[in-house]
Amino acid sequence: MPKLHYKAVWLSDIHLGNKDCKAEYLLEFLHNISVDTLYLVGDIVDMWQMEKQFRWPEAHNRVMHKIMYMSNNGTRVIYLPGNHDAPIQKYAGMTFGDIQIEREIVHVTAEGKQYLVLHGDQFDTDVTLGKFHAWIGDKGYDLLLFLNRWYNRFRAWRNRHYWSLAGYIKQHIKGANKAIERYRTAGCDYAKAKGLDGIICGHIHHPESLMVNGIHYINDGDWIENCSALVEDMSGELSLFHFNEYLKQKATVSVLADFVNGNQAA
Template sequence: METRKRYKTIWLSDIHLGFKDCRADYLLNFLNNIECETLYLVGDVVDLWALKRTFHWPANHYEVVRALFSKASDGTRVVYIPGNHDEPMRDYVGHILGPVEIKREAIHTTVDGKRLLMFHGDCLDEHILLSKWENLIGDAAYDFLLFLNRWANFFRRRFGRNYWSLATYIKQRIPNARQVISVFEDAAVKEASRRGLDGVICGHIHQPALKNVKGLLYCNDGDWIENCTLLGETYDGTLELVQWTEHQTLLQSMTSNGGPAKAEVFPLRRAG
């Protein structure tokens, strides 16, 4: 029998439960096939913005919430750092929701002693200088990208192909989008540097990454709308950025001694 994959620490963000493009099926498969000591939820777990527009809560969204609380009840430390889409939960910072701790931000010390600042990332929006009109255009364009992404993967499944993010593929080829991502990354590591820390872990921009930026560690655990990614810390201190869809793929890793991220991509075990 195949054993569950074990991590010391896992980071998830931008799940967007309640939003029609949330890939709760992949996330639920992940939660049922891993174990960890600490699980950080780095914002936008429930998409209250989407629920306010249209109520959408299928059974697998409920099952994700149930799986998270089950892990917390069974001994996994679960820390919830609300984001902008679940901002009302910030009113409960410092409290405990059942077995789940709620924090505005936190600092994680890795196995090899690195101290990493954790926040969702919307606190950096002021550094991304976009007008209200540009934001409206961006929202409409993003919705259209997700529409294309949905249909592209519908046809890929029909032909027996694995999940692939068309939305991310297009975004990475738009110069303005790449510039916004770069500005965000620089602002994130600058904040970590200002506090005398070794790096930062965040979400918000739906762009998974694990790399050195200006001498500090920048980690973005991605999302469960476009990329279906997570960040994990192994017991030897290695950080892994993993995509979890029909097959599990190690996208990047960083050695515990601070070595460079690996560029190769190779499959992990298939989930049961």
């Protein structure tokens, strides 16, 4: 991967501390870029999962060190905490070291377009169908990640590239598509009410970029199943980066984090 420089990069839903975090993939991406402004768009650390079972592999530590190194060496880092790292929300408006904490912020591209940036858990009340359905959805997602984990271990054993089985299954579930549509609409309505050109968010682990009623909606995805980021080049063009597409161009196959670390427990 050639060293690339970006005006801005957006990362969300890394979920450090979670067994499904693809920290090695993210490290490879970060080591091969430089960036003026790095937006951490929530759920960077999975405090929910860590309350259940503390897990912090060396690769997750290296991600944190890499971000801090970037913040100390010319990159402006803005952290917009989400629901899985909610305790950090109370520090919005403050700066810790060289990292700025905000709940939401407006980014202006090189072309002068204004985008609202926030995690997206603010729109949960517009999406949820009730506590019981939310619980069912949470358990269903855990199952999807379990299947995704073992499916890609099998692919790695067969010398095949990573592929998001969880993402594929989600795209074919009617209820999931309806929830994504509600979320997308809520976000665009919020940005439109503020008189902005678009919205950049995460939260639902579904990367996409499209126009909705005159508002540019962009979800930068996640590093649990899709391994994606949003990047802005120096001309102001916004595009989604998919790490699995990068892997396809490599001569060798990168194995999954669990195999690299020797943590093969389900």
